[in-house]
Amino acid sequence: MAVTVSGLYVANMIDVLDATQLAIDLSLTSHKLSLLSNSATPNFDTDVTWNSTNEVFGTGWATGGVALSAAAAGGTSAVPTLTISPTGTAMYDMNDVAVASTTLTNARAVRLYADALAGDNLIVLVNFGADFSTSNGTFGIQWAAAGVFTIDLTP
Amino acid sequence: MAKPKTYRDAVEQANALVAEARLADPEEHFPYKLDEATAWLEAGAPAGPGAPGQLDGTDDTSRTPADYTSQQIIDASADYVEAQAAYLTHPNDDTRGDYESARDRLQAARLDHRQHRTGGFVIGAAARRV
Numbered sequence: 001m002a003v004t005v006s007g008l009y010v011a012n013m014i015d016v017l018d019a020t021q022l023a024i025d026l027s028l029t030s031h032k033l034s035l036l037s038n039s040a041t042p043n044f045d046t047d048v049t050w051n052s053t054n055e056v057f058g059t060g061w062a063t064g065g066v067a068l069s070a071a072a073a074g075g076t077s078a079v080p081t082l083t084i085s086p087t088g089t090a091m092y093d094m095n096d097v098a099v100a101s102t103t104l105t106n107a108r109a110v111r112l113y114a115d116a117l118a119g120d121n122l123i124v125l126v127n128f129g130a131d132f133s134t135s136n137g138t139f140g141i142q143w144a145a146a147g148v149f150t151i152d153l154t155p
Numbered sequence: 156m157a158k159p160k161t162y163r164d165a166v167e168q169a170n171a172l173v174a175e176a177r178l179a180d181p182e183e184h185f186p187y188k189l190d191e192a193t194a195w196l197e198a199g200a201p202a203g204p205g206a207p208g209q210l211d212g213t214d215d216t217s218r219t220p221a222d223y224t225s226q227q228i229i230d231a232s233a234d235y236v237e238a239q240a241a242y243l244t245h246p247n248d249d250t251r252g253d254y255e256s257a258r259d260r261l262q263a264a265r266l267d268h269r270q271h272r273t274g275g276f277v278i279g280a281a282a283r284r285v
Contacts, residue, residue: 023173025173027239028177028183029182029183029184030180030182030183067182068184069182069183069184072192072223072224073191073192073195073196073220073223073224073229074188074191074192074194074195074196074220075188075191075195076184076187076188076191076192076195076232077184077187077188077232077236079184079187079232079235079236079261081235081258081261081262082258083258083259083262085262091262093262093265095223095224095228095232095265096222096223096224097223098202098220098223098224100202100212101212102212103207105207115182116180116182132204133204133206133207134204134205134207134212135204135205135206135207135208135209135210135211135212136205136211136212136213137202137203137204137205137211137212137213137215138202138203138204138212138218139204140202140204140218140222140223142222142223142269143269144269145266145269145270
């Protein structure tokens, strides 16, 4: 029982591209960031819908998570984008997350999911690699220079 | 609205409806809160995570707003959101070109900030490890 890797939720990515036409628009800011403890064991092939099992929440970070529209500087939008970077690769990125006045215990990972869809479909999980806590402080996620994730479309 | 006769018609109608709904959705980011973001950066208040039982986050100066953003990112974010709204309102080659240009400027601002900020984070949370 542990979070060991980061990844995209494969079944939902397939549904975006096939006749299901799952409407995940990665530029939406109604998507939410939900924290997860290391008690979870993600299955990227079979996990489809967000649920509260092993969720980390607390003061300043409600159950269900924080919308991207209010997750960045001073409660503003994280402004998610998709760009080509590097050549042949799609990069999903956003402004760094900084949510003030939080008290949270042992967040190991964050899941992004489509709160605007009826299925609360999972998009991506980012493993922090360690447990992090706050005490009436800012919970920040400083994304890597390579963004939140990349998909190499010309391997 | 006329019932679409083809898949192409249906997609075009759906896209128009989705764009209209998105622009009106209070959960979306239109317009970008430029003044709030700028004020947060300029205030420079402590933005550290705090340490449970040891340090309140309001006194934790291990991080400041400048660790998370820059005025360049804030300005580029506002431009991007404005260009995105223009494209959703009137999707055409011109608005799409402006949208993509604004996106690239925002991405360049992010990269510049991440390459120059201190602290050495590679990936993941800036909250305090326990």
